[in-house]
Amino acid sequence: MQSYQRSASWWGLLMVAALAAGVGGVQAQGAQYPSKKITIVVGFTAGGFADTLARFVGQKLGDKLGQAVVVENRGGAGGNTAASAVTKADADGHTLLVTTTAISINASLYQKLDYSLDQLAIIAMPGSSAETFAVPADRPGMLKEFVDWAKGREVTFATAGVGSGSHLAAEHFYRNLAKIKASHVPFRGGSLALQAALGGQVDAITASFGTNAHVQSGKLKGLAVASAKRNPVLPNVPTFAEAGYPGFEAGSWVGFFVPAKTDPAIVAKLNSAINEIVTTKANEEHLTKIGYTLTVRPVADSQKFLKDEVAKWGQWVKTVGISVK
Amino acid sequence: MFDLFANLGLGLAVAVSLQNLALCFVGCLLGTLVGVLPGIGPIATIAILLPITFGLEPVSALIMLAGIYYGAQYGGSTTAILLSIPGETSAVVTTLDGHQMARQGRAGVALGIAAIGSFFAGTVSTLIIAALGEPLTRLALVFGPAEYFSLMVMGLIFAVVLARGSIFKAITMILAGILLSTIGPDLTTGQLRMTFGIPWMADGIEIAILGMGMFGIAEVFRNLESRIQGDVFHGRIGRLLPGREELAQSTMPILRGTAVGAALGILPGNGAVLGSFASYTIEKKLAADPSRFGRGAIEGVAGPESANNAGAQTSFIPLLTLGIPPNAVMAIMVGAMTLHGIVPGPTVLTRTPELFWGLVASMWIGNLMLLVINLPLVGLWVKFLQVPYRLMFVGIVIFCCIGVYSINREPGDIIVLTALAVLGYALSKFGFEAAPLTLGFVLGRMMEENLRQALIISHGRFTTFVERPLSAFLLTVAVVLLVIAFLPTIKRSREKAFVEGDE
Amino acid sequence: MIRIRSPQNLVAGLALIAIAVFAIWLVGDLSQGSLRVIGPAMMPRWVAVIIGVAGLIFVAAGLMADGAPLERWHLRGPFFICVGMILFAMTIRTLGFLVAGPLTMMLVGYGTSEVRKLELIIFSAAMTAFCLVLFVYILDQPIPVLRIPGTSIRF
Secondary structure, eight states: OHHHHHHHHHHHHHHHHHHHHSSSSOOOOTTTOOOSOEEEEESSOTTSHHHHHHHHHHHHHHHHHTSOEEEEEOOOGGGHHHHHHHHTSOSSSSEEEEEETHHHHHHHHBSOOSSOGGGEEEEEEEEEEEEEEEEETTSOOSHHHHHHHHHTSOEEEEESSTTSHHHHHHHIIIIIISOOOEEEEEOSSHHHHHHHHHTTSSSEEEEESSSHHHHHHTSEEEEEESSSSOOTTSTTSOBTTTTTOTTOOOEEEEEEEEETTSOHHHHHHHHHHHHHHHHSHHHHHHHHHTTOEEOOOOHHHHHHHHHHHHHHHHHHHHHHTOOBO | OHHHHHHHHHHHHHHTSHHHHHHHHHHHHHHHHHHHSSSOOHHHHHHHHGGGGGGSOHHHHHHHHHHHHHHHHHHHHHHHHHHSOOSSGGGHHHHHHHHHHHHTTOHHHHHHHHHHHHHHHHHHHHHHHHHHHHHHHHHHHHOOHHHHHHHHHHHHHHHHHHOSSOHHHHHHHHHHHHHHHTOEEOTTTOOEESOTTOGGGTTOOOHHHHHIIIIIIHHHHHHTTSOOTTTSSOSOOOOSSOOHHHHHHHHHHHHHHHHHHHHHHTSTTTTTHHHHHHHHHHHHHHOSOGGGTTSOOTHHHHHHHHHHHHHHHHTHHHHHHHOOOSSHHHHHHHHHHHHTTOOOSTHHHHHOHHHHHHHHHHHHHHHHHHHHHHHHHHHHHHHHTTSOHHHHHHHHHHHHHHHHHHHHTOTHHHHHHHHHHHHHHHHHHTTOOHHHHHHHHHHHHHHHHHHHHHHHHTTTOTTHHHHSHHHHHHHHHHHHHHHHHHOHHHHHHHHHHHHHHHO | OOOOSOHHHHHHHHHHHHHHHHHHHHTTTSOOBOSSSBOTTHHHHHHHHHHHHHHHHHHHHHHHSOOOOOOOOOOHHHHHHHHHHHHHHHHTTTTOHHHHHHHHHHHHHTTSTTOOHHHHHHHHHHHHHHHIIIIIIISOOOOOOOBOTTSSOBO
16 A cells, blocks of 8 residues: 555655656756666566566666666567557656567568667676577587488478577578578477477477577587587587578677667666676676676667668578568 | 485485475465466466566576476366356366366265365376386387378267267268368468467467357357356255265276376377376266256266366476477476576486476475465365356356456457357257357367378378377277267166276 | 248258358368368368258258257347447457446346346456456456557556
């Protein structure tokens, strides 16, 4: 009941403020931001790649900014539900969107969306995880061997679903780089794809984030990671460049957004706060251990990276030829 | 064997610290409370409590969150029995006979037997996890899409046998359930199907909403038909706990339910939802007088509730040993473990044995606590039934509205709830049943997805379903079941054989 | 002259046929692929076809075999409850629970002829307060409490 009473006592004040300002609550923002609790809307269900980082960063952000941070999961439609909701929220920096690479894929994948990326401003994408190609333990475990082995047959590969980053990256590799025939077996989420790979039901799996523990334990063999540097958690798995396919980089990232009209000062403040969080030694160690690759970028670089991502994934969406009405 | 006790001893040493016992208790209590509220399931609660656990040791945090999980499983049954609102998919079956028992003034007995059955099932499956967790994992991995498809076919045959009335009507309802399940995005191509272009239809229908609409609200519609004063719950509220005869009646169903539920719980991909349906079917088939089912048969509560809890428990196996969450709640547990710096998977057992065994031991303690929490609560819950129905139904409706809204914070879901409630009411007017539709809905989606995955993997060859031994076995069982269902004469003699074989 | 011998089966059959036709029409623009490579429309379309056939059988049974008459529909309960729930859906995000809750409960309460006005008002008020405490403050569910359009009042 506390806020009920609070609401009664604040009512008059707010009315006066609203009348005086003409428009509700828009005052000089940057200086006294944040002035109330911050809501982080996560575009995916609790417990996943985006949610875990959102909760971790959210909690530290709350300590840093001296306001409560609540995480609200609004999964659905590949992250579009949450994105659309945040574009409609007040542009005062108290509502953040946390989503993944999906938002840059969806821009090309969906024929119609009820929001556009222009309605959102990127703050930072602090965490990412490169796409890892892996095979069950009884399949050839070196990339070159695997490609040769696959030439004679039509191999199957599992991913977390149609239009996921893993799917598009894998199709790009098999079709354009390795030039072999491979059939995509989509699963409802990364865990079920992982299960199929562990059981040897499919010939390969492409996934970010989820496979590390299994490659470490030897239940899966890592073929290659699609990143510039090797994954420190999987030091024995080569990059695609080392394995003979230079320039093939793809990964899933977690991005923090606010509505586009938000004061740039607030965006800058959040950007530096998040960057400080992920560069603090203890946090860095923790996040790296559970599988995130951490990147620190200023706002302008983040904007540029986002633009490049939209272009890259758009290209691959075209290659695969999928589109959702 | 010695290892088993050594391990359990290690686990108990971890779990029986004062702090962990307290957290386990808080988790179970909270879980029970949220489980009782429709809609607000363990997923939302665990998500809310995650931040609170940041300051705790990982094992303590997991003990508390696990407590919420099985507490909610149990709490969901309470509402299913009292108000015919299945809080969780697993409680759908409990509404069938549990709610009938409540209407006959036997709510206390139903709640009591559910608690006792759950405790027994929980104890047995904790031992199963401790003793056989690792080898069972390997069995679960044998299940590929082809096997899952065959398992789903078998499950649908169960649904046919589950029917109370005409088999033809039941099949029609299963098909209707499958049709409803195809609403939403197509897994293989990403295309949206039958969503009318409405954004909040884009992910299809949530099972919790289907249950609340077709069972909860539709039941309210039916209750409002007649004069409701004192008519819905027949006055007196008999005994609060099951008597000796009722316990005797329930013993075998509890044993069988535990076995079935524990086996299905190991399968990732929500195999556990089959448990309660399967157990109900078995009990109905074995009963001397199957017509009692649907009219308040205690076996129809004891069996499925045990199966349900056994499955809830053994579904920790794929999570702990493979890092594969079998359902949405377990997915959050993965998130919780990850946040605490533990990467779920095969390394958990080797790197952090005290966490693994501590959690296993706490499962049993949690089940004991649930019994301790719930038996006294039975009296309290039963008192709720004395609220006049003219007010109670208003409360049911508003709780369902809030519950459905809080699943996705999507007002459109309440419209879906309304439509499903009307559908459920219409079905009963035409002599159809909602239970086979629900099972068709649950299994339909998995069946289609696994069929298509299996065909991609086999490059379009249908023979894959009979070439793979396990798949062929499951299909054979399905065919045998179907024959039993359609040939009543064979059915009689089979039943006798089953009963004799048991004793 | 055809005689209707089981109205319940006849109407059920017609409803099933209608549902089937509607579903088939809805997936009309999706490809069904082949049996080897199943497309998105395959499952819903063929399930709907079988439902339609089942509907035909029910219609035939309704005309040929004696059976149950149509059951009486009692519309008062469903009507008030449905309208109440739809109003809840429309107001929860725009006006908040403090408006949506009591409004819905007052309407839903009239779903029975045994309604007592004063009792219902008290019950609605008490339940609104109870739900606020339980869902918003104890369970911390993000439910809008009160919103007045055109002002900045948002709780």
